[in-house]
Amino acid sequence: MFLRDLYASARRRWYFVLAGLLITAGMSFWVFRVAPVTYEATANVALIPPPTAVISGDNPFLYMGGLDQAMGVLTVKLNSDSVRGPIEEAYPGAEYSTERDATTSGPIVRVKVAGDSSETTLEALNRVLDAMxxxxTSLQDELSLPQASRISLLTLGVDKDTTLVGEARTRSLLVVAALGLAGTLLLTGLADKRLIKRRGRKHSGAATSPADDFPVEETGLSRRNRADRMPLPSGSYAGTTPSAEPLPEPYVPVADLRR
Structure with missing residues (x-):
């Protein structure tokens, strides 16, 4: 019932609906221009075991199973303020994260950079790859490891172009559009009811009796009532019964009585 009334109000006040839709479209366009978007780029870097851990002539990739601890230490160091601070200060608006690549079981670090522009994002990604x-090397220098026992890094893939991520803008657009449409329909229904009530009051005021416009003075009414008033017999009042009065005797001359 409520939806039917709302639909009828929207049909009667279509100009209100049109104005609301135009306002909603303008707000959506403004949000589309103002809402922030994010550009992302990723890279994958693998840890290669040292030569002393590989049997001469074997494939080094077959000995990558014991590098999970070294990968964890590297990711923690890359996420520390000593490494992150200079990079984010050099590229404001960009931030990165390093974690293990969940799509593989090997010691592969996934580097993910997000920024407010495509150029800044790619430059920050290259800066992180250079810092890895x-x-x-600094971690292994602190342990004074020989060169033959050091772990090396191998870059597997780097994004050449960024990916536009507009989830925040899309959510903002959906919220603004939903609120605009709902507000337009509700305000149209309220305005329609108010206009109908106002029109009903105008019609009821115009339909009053014309006799009310020319009232008769009270003094004239009282005088006219007194002039037209007629006395009623006492028997006509409620609660009384007419009394039986004796009939007059017939008139008989005196001479006839002597006879």
Whole structure:
């Protein structure tokens, strides 16, 4: 019933609906221009075991199973403020994260960079890739490891173009559009009811009796009532019964009585 009334109000006040739709479209366009978007780029870097851990002539990729601990230490160091701070200060609006690649079981680090522009995102990603071997070398220098026992890094893939991520903008557009449509319909229904009530009051005021426009003075009415008033017999009042009065005797002359 409510939807039917709302539909009828929208048909009667279509100009209100049109105005609301235009306002909603303008707000949606403004949100589309203002809402922030994010550009993302990723890279994958694998840890390669040292030569001393590989039997001469074997494939180094077959000995990558014991590098999970080294990968965990590297990711923690890359996410620390000592490494993250200079990179994010050099590229404001960009931030990165390093974690293990969940799509594989090998010691592969996934680097993900998000920024407010495509150029900044790609530059920040290259800066992180350059910092990874430096960080790995510093970690092994602190342990004073020989060159033959050091772990190396191998870049497997780097994004050449960024990916536009507009989830925040899409959510903002959906919220604004939903609120605009709902507000348009509700305000149209309220305005329609108010206009109908106002029109009903105008019609009821115009339909009053014309006798009310020319009232008769009270003094004239009272005088006219007194003039037209007629006395009623006492027997006509409620609660009384007419009394039986004796009939007059017939008139008989005196001479006839003597006879």
């Amino acid at each position: 071997p430096v960080t790995m």
